[in-house]
Amino acid sequence: MTSPILTPRDWASHPPYLSPGYRSSISRSPSLPLIPLKENLRNRRVPVYGADDLGTLDNDLTRNAAKNGEPLGERIIVTGRVLDEGGRPVRNTLVEVWQANAAGRYVHKADQHDAPLDPNFLGAGRCLTDNEGRYRFMTIKPGAYPWGNHPNAWRPNHIHFSLFGEYFGSRLVTQMYFPGDPLLDLDPIYQGIPEHARHRLVSRFSIDTTQENYALGYEFDIVLRGPDQTPTE
Numbered sequence: 422m423t424s425p426i427l428t429p430r431d432w433a434s435h436p437p438y439l440s441p442g443y444r445s446s447i448s449r450s451p452s453l454p455l456i457p458l459k460e461n462l463r464n465r466r467v468p469v470y471g472a473d474d475l476g477t478l479d480n481d482l483t484r485n486a487a488k489n490g491e492p493l494g495e496r497i498i499v500t501g502r503v504l505d506e507g508g509r510p511v512r513n514t515l516v517e518v519w520q521a522n523a524a525g526r527y528v529h530k531a532d533q534h535d536a537p538l539d540p541n542f543l544g545a546g547r548c549l550t551d552n553e554g555r556y557r558f559m560t561i562k563p564g565a566y567p568w569g570n571h572p573n574a575w576r577p578n579h580i581h582f583s584l585f586g587e588y589f590g591s592r593l594v595t596q597m598y599f600p601g602d603p604l605l606d607l608d609p610i611y612q613g614i615p616e617h618a619r620h621r622l623v624s625r626f627s628i629d630t631t632q633e634n635y636a637l638g639y640e641f642d643i644v645l646r647g648p649d650q651t652p653t654e
């Protein structure tokens with residue numbers, strides 16, 4: 422038997438599968454006991470992407486879908502490091518993001534929110550981490566949107582993140598939030614995360630990351646395992 426590479430997840434830092442306040446979790450959560458991933462699958466390395474597989478604008482959401490101008494809204498830079506359970510950088514790993522536009526609307530047929538689409542904004546991007554595990558996106562601050570979970574329900578501003586890390590067993594899908602958002606206190610998805618771990622999903626405003634006369638900066642580190650692991654959404 423090979424020795425485990427990944428330590429077990431700290432499930433006390435993640436939201437329960439069934440969180441009735443988050444209505445969709447009632448139908449999405451498993452009703453039968455889980456089948457643990459076989460160790461040889463969990464610890465299998467994910468495919469490695471090369472820089473050649475990505476387009477030069479893939480991490481610039483303000484330009485990667487522009488048709489006839491710039492997207493509307495507040496330009497922001499979102500950056501941070503991807504770290505493993507020992508705090509070591511996870512290098513050359515794919516980070517994917519998707520988000521609503523500044524008006525709170527996704528480019529998706531299921532999104533019929535009465536807010537305008539932006540012809541110059543798709544809301545999807547990806548990049549590889551560098552040697553320090555750092556990723557960086559230029560984007561537009563996403564708007565809040567209504568989601569029908571309960572009367573007058575609005576999602577806080579957020580950006581969806583997907584990561585694999587180095588192994589299938591370190592896959593993480595989560596959401597990044599913004600500091601000081603009053604909707605966080607009312608959001609069943611955010612509130613479904615154990616209280617001690619919630620702050621790990623809130624980005625930090627950074628004047629050092631902020632680009633003068635151009636874009637505000639936010640820092641958001643992602644830890645794939647260990648005592649400081651980033652919760653799933």
Ligand SMILES: [Fe+2]
Binds near residue numbers: 521576579581
């Ligand atoms: Fe969303």
